[in-house]
Amino acid sequence: MHTFSLLLVILLMLYKTSLGIELPDDIKKCHFGDSQCLIHTMNELIRRYPNGIPGIGLAPLNVTQLDDISIVNRPYGASVWLSFYLQNLTNQGFNNATITQVKGFNKDPSSSSMIIRAYIPRLIHKGTYNMQSRILLFRANATGSFRSEFLNFRLEILLKAIQEYRNNKRYLRIYELKPKVDLQRWIISLDSLYTENTDMTIVMNNVINENWLEFWQELEPSMLKTFELCLTLILKRVFDNVAYDDLFLPDEY
Ligand SMILES: *[C@@H]1O[C@H](CO)[C@@H](O)[C@H](O)[C@H]1NC(C)=O
Numbered sequence: 001m002h003t004f005s006l007l008l009v010i011l012l013m014l015y016k017t018s019l020g021i022e023l024p025d026d027i028k029k030c031h032f033g034d035s036q037c038l039i040h041t042m043n044e045l046i047r048r049y050p051n052g053i054p055g056i057g058l059a060p061l062n063v064t065q066l067d068d069i070s071i072v073n074r075p076y077g078a079s080v081w082l083s084f085y086l087q088n089l090t091n092q093g094f095n096n097a098t099i100t101q102v103k104g105f106n107k108d109p110s111s112s113s114m115i116i117r118a119y120i121p122r123l124i125h126k127g128t129y130n131m132q133s134r135i136l137l138f139r140a141n142a143t144g145s146f147r148s149e150f151l152n153f154r155l156e157i158l159l160k161a162i163q164e165y166r167n168n169k170r171y172l173r174i175y176e177l178k179p180k181v182d183l184q185r186w187i188i189s190l191d192s193l194y195t196e197n198t199d200m201t202i203v204m205n206n207v208i209n210e211n212w213l214e215f216w217q218e219l220e221p222s223m224l225k226t227f228e229l230c231l232t233l234i235l236k237r238v239f240d241n242v243a244y245d246d247l248f249l250p251d252e253y
């Protein structure tokens with residue numbers, strides 16, 4: 001009897017190992033294509049694991065590193081030009097995301113694109129900026145710390161992926177990720193814009209914030225590229241670790 005139960009334990013262990021990396025037990029799996037269930041499960045995952053799950057390759061969601069951003073708009077001879085570089089950028093707030101819509105994630109993930117829509121109440125970016133600008137007679141050449149807050153941020157991620165086989169399991173490989181965003185308000189703060197003149201720094205910050213939409217339109221393409229890289233990295237690590245079939249309940253026959 002004793003030998004038998006030992007054998008059972010070993011068999012069970014071997015079985016588990018052959019199953020590969022699994023989601024945590026407290027995360028409810030869904031059937032393929034069950035969007036309502038997937039919305040619920042993704043939200044549970046975000047609520048319960050804001051600091052990520054190293055075992056499945058999920059990065060912490062409260063702080064994520066973003067790529068450097070560079071915007072150069074220097075038409076020759078113009079009275080307004082701008083070079084703007086953001087470095088060492090961190091993103092805070094993905095942990096407060098609420099998934100609002102999910103499409104795709106069918107049995108055959110390559111058959112159609114997948115869409116995830118999320119609402120994030122506040123997204124904070126912090127980093128270092130370097131700006132050289134000329135706005136009419138005002139020249140600026142400044143380096144300092146940068147902080148931005150996007151309020152009521154809505155994110156749509158369009159995903160295209162193919163399946164790859166490893167150890168007879170299907171893994172998802174993303175080959176295209178397109179983010180789209182919408183926001184209600186952008187609050188920017190650039191410190192030491194004019195080191196010799198704090199009043200001027202305050203005035204300039206106010207001008208930027210009052211005209212945030214124009215600045216956002218200028219920055220949006222670079223920002224989207226940064227989100228694309230960051231989100232691709234987060235999702236890629238999970239899809240590399242956990243087989244696509246292991247993310248879902250087995251199909252019923
Ligand atoms: C993110 O979570 C980690 C782990 O709980 C914590 O140490 C860190 O302070 C958090 N960062 C932010 C910006 O909330």
Ligand SMILES: *[C@@H]1O[C@H](CO)[C@@H](O)[C@H](O)[C@H]1NC(C)=O
Pocket residue numbers: 087088128
């Ligand atoms: C970026 O961060 C690294 C390491 O934290 C630091 O050495 C570097 O000086 C930073 N660069 C800027 C432009 O802040």
Ligand SMILES: *[C@@H]1O[C@H](CO)[C@@H](O)[C@H](O)[C@H]1NC(C)=O
Pocket residue numbers: 092093095096122123124
């Ligand atoms: C996320 O939510 C927590 C709890 O409500 C809050 O303390 C934190 O400041 C929020 N993060 C951001 C970036 O707003």
Ligand SMILES: *[C@@H]1O[C@H](CO)[C@@H](O)[C@H](O)[C@H]1NC(C)=O
Pocket residue numbers: 132141142
């Ligand atoms: C901006 O300032 C830096 C350091 O103060 C200097 O090296 C650089 O030449 C300046 N650039 C312009 C265009 O004035």
